[in-house]
Amino acid sequence: NKLDDLFDAATKVKVITKLGTNLEFSVSGRKGRGRNGGIYQNRGAWGNLPCGEAFIAPLEGSANGVYFVDASHAGVGEIFQPIEITVKNGCAVDIRGGREATILSNMLAAVDDPNAFNIAEFGIGCNDKAKIIGITLEDEKVLGTCxxxxxxxxxxxxxxxxxxxxxxxxxxxxxxxxxxxxVAEGELLI
Incomplete structure (x- = not known):
């Protein structure tokens, strides 16, 4: 809940890593998601398990920079060679790396819609029991990842x-x- 409250109050997010990630985007007016903690009590409620993420939809068109995926990627699996994704005006415009980057590029191109390249979500892992296992659904929940x-x-x-x-x-x-x-190099500070 604390991360969601911070998302709600924020206007801009910046992410950096030692690999070279330097990505900025606006979240002004958007609300953090993840407050239910993986408990779905109401009819029609949805989510995924394990629980343990706070996330938000960045403002469309606002993201710029580059990020490196180095754990796992949905539709690709475990990452052995980091995927470098360059972002301009809210969309991925260049995807580089090895075999994993090629798989991701081909998957997105097959959708045949430029919106497939939209920067859709940013999330922070909050589950201290989750481990990097090469499956995105768990990996994205690992404490201190994003x-x-x-x-x-x-x-x-x-x-x-x-x-x-x-x-x-x-x-x-x-x-x-x-x-x-x-977050400082994977350590949650709040």
């Missing part, structure tokens, strides 16, 4: 509705909400 998703975000406060949503997990990030450091 993830960036491409594609659809309409289900959690965004405006893009496209037939894909794939998360890429980043190990040991440093994350700022506005000028407040929230």
């Amino acid at each position: 993830h960036v998703a491409l594609g659809r975000n309409v289900l959690f406060g965004g405006k893009i509705d496209v037939g894909v949503h794939v998360d890429g997990v980043i190990k040991s990030p440093t994350i700022y909400f506005d000028n407040q450091k929230i």
Whole structure:
């Protein structure tokens, strides 16, 4: 809940890593998600397990920079050679790396919709029991990781509705909400 409250109050997020990630985007007016903690009591409520992430839909068109996925990526699996994703005006414009980057590029191109490249989600892992295992659904929950998703975000406060949503997990990030450091090289500071 604390991370969601910080997401709610933030206007800008910046992510950096030793691999070279340097990504910034606006979250102004958007609300953090993840407050239910994996407990779904109401009819129609949805989510995934294990629990343990706070996430938000960045403002469409606002993300710029580069990020390196080095844990796992949905639709790809475990990452052995980091995937370098360059972002301009809210969309991935270049995807580089080895075999994993080729798989991701081909998967997104097959959707045949430019919105597949939208920076859809940013999340921070909060589960101290989760481990990096090469499966994105668990990896994105690991305490101190973060993830960036491409594609659809309409289900959690965004405006893009496209037939894909794939998360890429980043190990040991440093994350700022506005000028407040929230995560330092994978260590949650709040």
